[in-house]
Amino acid sequence: MNWINSFEIICYFIVSILLIDILKNKKYRELGLLISGALAGFALELLAVRLTDIYYYSDDFFISIGVAPYQFPFFGGLMWGGITVCALRIAKKFRLSNIMTALVSGWLIVSMDLLLDVIAIRLDGGFWVWDGRPINLDINHHMFMSVIWVNFLGYMFEVPAIVYMTLRSCEKDKTKTRLNVIRSILIGLGGVAFVGICSYISLFLNEITDEWFAFVAFVTLWIFVLLKLVLSLINQRKHIIISQKKDWTIIIFWFAMYAYCIAGLFKLGIMQAVPLYGAFAILLFVMTMSLTIVDVRKGHKRG
Numbered sequence: 323m324n325w326i327n328s329f330e331i332i333c334y335f336i337v338s339i340l341l342i343d344i345l346k347n348k349k350y351r352e353l354g355l356l357i358s359g360a361l362a363g364f365a366l367e368l369l370a371v372r373l374t375d376i377y378y379y380s381d382d383f384f385i386s387i388g389v390a391p392y393q394f395p396f397f398g399g400l401m402w403g404g405i406t407v408c409a410l411r412i413a414k415k416f417r418l419s420n421i422m423t424a425l426v427s428g429w430l431i432v433s434m435d436l437l438l439d440v441i442a443i444r445l446d447g448g449f450w451v452w453d454g455r456p457i458n459l460d461i462n463h464h465m466f467m468s469v470i471w472v473n474f475l476g477y478m479f480e481v482p483a484i485v486y487m488t489l490r491s492c493e494k495d496k497t498k499t500r501l502n503v504i505r506s507i508l509i510g511l512g513g514v515a516f517v518g519i520c521s522y523i524s525l526f527l528n529e530i531t532d533e534w535f536a537f538v539a540f541v542t543l544w545i546f547v548l549l550k551l552v553l554s555l556i557n558q559r560k561h562i563i564i565s566q567k568k569d570w571t572i573i574i575f576w577f578a579m580y581a582y583c584i585a586g587l588f589k590l591g592i593m594q595a596v597p598l599y600g601a602f603a604i605l606l607f608v609m610t611m612s613l614t615i616v617d618v619r620k621g622h623k624r625g
Contacts, residue, residue, distance in 0.1 A: 325445040325589075326382050329582060333397040336575045337404040343571040344407070354506040355410065355488045356403035361510030362484055363402025366517055367394045374525075376470075379450045395449075405431055406481055408575045412613045413485075416554050420489045421482075422547075428481035429547040430613075432474050433606050434579055439469045441586035459596055463537040467592075467599075471536035472524050478543055479520040484513040558618055565617040573614045580607040 323331075344352050364387070371378055372392045379386070383395040406427065413426040442449040444457065457468045465471070487509045495502065527535035555562065584603055587593045593600035 324382070325586065326380060326449055327384060329449070330383055330385075330395065330397050332578055332582060333401050333404075336578050337397070337400045339574060340404050340407060340571055350501040351488070351492055352407050352410075353501050354503075354509075355484070356407050357503070357506040358403070358484050358488060358510040358513065359406035359481075360399045360403030361507060362480060362513040362517070364394070364399035365510070365514045366480065367398060368392070369514075369518070370521075375453065377450050377452045380446075380448060382446065402480075404575070405579075406484060408572045409481065410485055410488075411569060411572050412610075415613075415617055416551075416558060417618060418550075418554060420486055420493075422550060422554075423489060424482035424486035425478075425543075425547045426551055427485045428478045429544065429551065430610060431481050432477040432544065434576075434583065434610065435474065435477060436466070437583035437587065437603050437606070438579070439473065440467045440592065441583060441590060443468055444590055445586055459592065464533050471533065471540050472521070472528055475524055475536045475540040475543075476517060476521055478540065480513055480517045483516045484509060487512055561619045562616050563619060565615055568615055573611070576610050576614055580610065583607075 341356070343349075344356065368388050371388070371394060378391045379394055381390060381393065383397075385396040386393040387396055388394050409427040409430040410423070412430060413423045416423075416426075418426065443452065452468065452470065455465065455468055455470065459467050461467060463471070466474070491505055491509065495505075524536055524539070584593070584607060587600065587603060593603070
């Protein structure tokens with residue numbers, strides 16, 4: 323079996339585990355977030371491949387939606403919902419403000435994506451192909467190892483927007499015993515609209531700045547969120563403990579994603595070719611997995 327289909331199966335498997343956990347424990351707010359994230363993921367990807375003409379997906383996936391060459395793998399939309407839920411489960415442990423919780427959720431996803439996208443455009447001819455972009459290991463203001471910076475910046479728009487709207491709506495609606503499908507759909511559509519506007523502005527600014535805008539904006543935002551997260555962990559260090567009741571769903575989810583990424587990096591020889599990037603990948607893996615198994619003692623105020 324090739325790398326493309328292996329990843330597809332892994333994603334269906336870990337999303338299934340998450341969905342079973344959500345339904346078993348009647349976590350209807352998380353189910354709503356999964357729906358919102360999946361809806362936004364499907365809509366944004368299908369619109370992006372159709373309207374931008376800057377990339378297209380492989381036709382080797384088992385299940386795709388849309389008409390070739392504008393198809394999008396079905397698992398991709400589900401993963402947008404699933405990984406958003408799993409990121410929020412980590413971020414909300416640390417009692418941050420809603421906006422910082424949303425940003426940390428996006429940071430966790432885009433950090434993993436700094437590994438995934440690098441291998442995804444190389445394995446088996448690429449999960450997708452950037453039109454007219456060379457495949458190399460250069461890191462400059464145009465690309466990160468052949469992945470355009472506006473791609474990563476977009477993730478920092480989408481996930482935080484959906485998570486923030488979900489958190490705000492949950493504050494207003496204290497009901498936890500039922501799923502509000504209409505609210506989930508509206509949040510998903512709101513995320514699509516927000517990302518659409520931000521992406522349009524980003525692409526415009528990129529065009530007039532020779533792609534400097536996306537590079538500077540993403541790196542600045544990524545470092546800012548990292549520093550805020552680290553400071554929060556330092557401030558709460560006396561109250562951080564190893565969880566007695568571990569959330570095996572997110573442990574399995576994040577481990578599967580990072581294990582696949584690191585295996586792919588070794589397969590492609592990138593870990594060996596760029597040791598500093600390899601160390602960065604391992605550091606992100608260790609940090610994320612550590613965050614899945616710790617918790618903050620109850621009663622401690624927001625950091």
